[in-house]
Each structure stands twice: as structure tokens, then as C-alpha cells.
Amino acid sequence: xKRLVLCVLMLAALPVQAEDVDVFLSRFRSALVARDxxxxxxxxxxxxLYQGRWLDRAAFIRAVPELFDARLSRCLAQARPxxxxxxxxxxxxxxAFYLRIGADRRWRLAEFTADGEDLP
Numbered sequence: 001x002k003r004l005v006l007c008v009l010m011l012a013a014l015p016v017q018a019e020d021v022d023v024f025l026s027r028f029r030s031a032l033v034a035r036d037x038x039x040x041x042x043x044x045x046x047x048x049l050y051q052g053r054w055l056d057r058a059a060f061i062r063a064v065p066e067l068f069d070a071r072l073s074r075c076l077a078q079a080r081p082x083x084x085x086x087x088x089x090x091x092x093x094x095x096a097f098y099l100r101i102g103a104d105r106r107w108r109l110a111e112f113t114a115d116g117e118d119l120p
Contacts, residue, residue: 021081021088021099024107032073037064045100045108 024043031039041061047054050063068076075092081099082089088099088107093115100110 019101019106021107024099025081028109029077032068032076035065035068035073037061040064040068040109043107043109045102045110048109049111 028040028043030036031043038061041057041064044060046057046060048060049055050060050067053059055063072092072095076090076097079090079092082091084098086101087110090097090099095112095114097112098110099107102108102110
């Protein structure tokens with residue numbers, strides 16, 4: 001019995017591997033193509049800052065069609081992730097979308113920026 005308890009404790013102490021970013025990207029891109037706001041919200045670190053407001057889940061779901069229009073969704077479906085520190089970035093001018101590992105050790109859409117010089 002002591003051995004079993006020791007084994008369980010040792011397993012619990014092992015670091016949990018983070019989800020592979022390619023797994024996240026596959027799910028994220030599928031949700032974008034399907035225009036599935038709920039699935040996109042599931043893959044997003046909430047609350048999410050958009051247009052100067054922190055959006056909870058319900059507000060984020062309502063904002064998805066505006067945030068991820070058809071042009072941007074097509075671009076994100078093909079953008080190659082770039083590494084910046086521990087983050088991954090997807091660039092679709094004028095936007096950069098930051099992907100980050102959350103507390104649950106899963107990748108999440110964490111934030112985005114817009115370069116004012118690249119805006120139409």
C-alpha cells in the first residue's frame with residue numbers, strides 16, 4: 001500500500017506537459033472556418049480585451065463576428081505561428097494575435113494588437 005501511495009504521489013509531482021500548439025491551431029482554425037463563436041470562446045483566455053473593454057464569455061461570443069471577419073479568418077487559417085518568448089503570434093496585418101499557455105496548460109488566444117500604421 002505504501003508503494004502505491006508513493007507511486008501516486010510521484011506521478012502527481014510530474015510536470016504536466018503543455019498542449020502542443022499545433023493541436024490548438026487545428027481546433028482554432030476549424031472554429032474560425034465554421035464561424036463557431038462558442039468554440040472560439042472555448043479557445044480564448046477570458047476576459048478578453050477588445051475595443052477598450054474586458055469582455056466576459058457572453059460578450060466575447062457576441063463580438064466574434066466583428067472581431068473575426070471573413071478576411072481575417074482566412075488569413076488566420078493560413079498564418080504561420082511565430083515565436084515571441086513563450087508566446088506564439090499569428091500575424092494578419094494590421095493585427096497580431098497572441099497565443100499563450102494558460103493555467104490549465106492549454107494554449108489560448110490571449111490578446112491581440114493592431115498596428116495603427118497598417119490600418120486602412
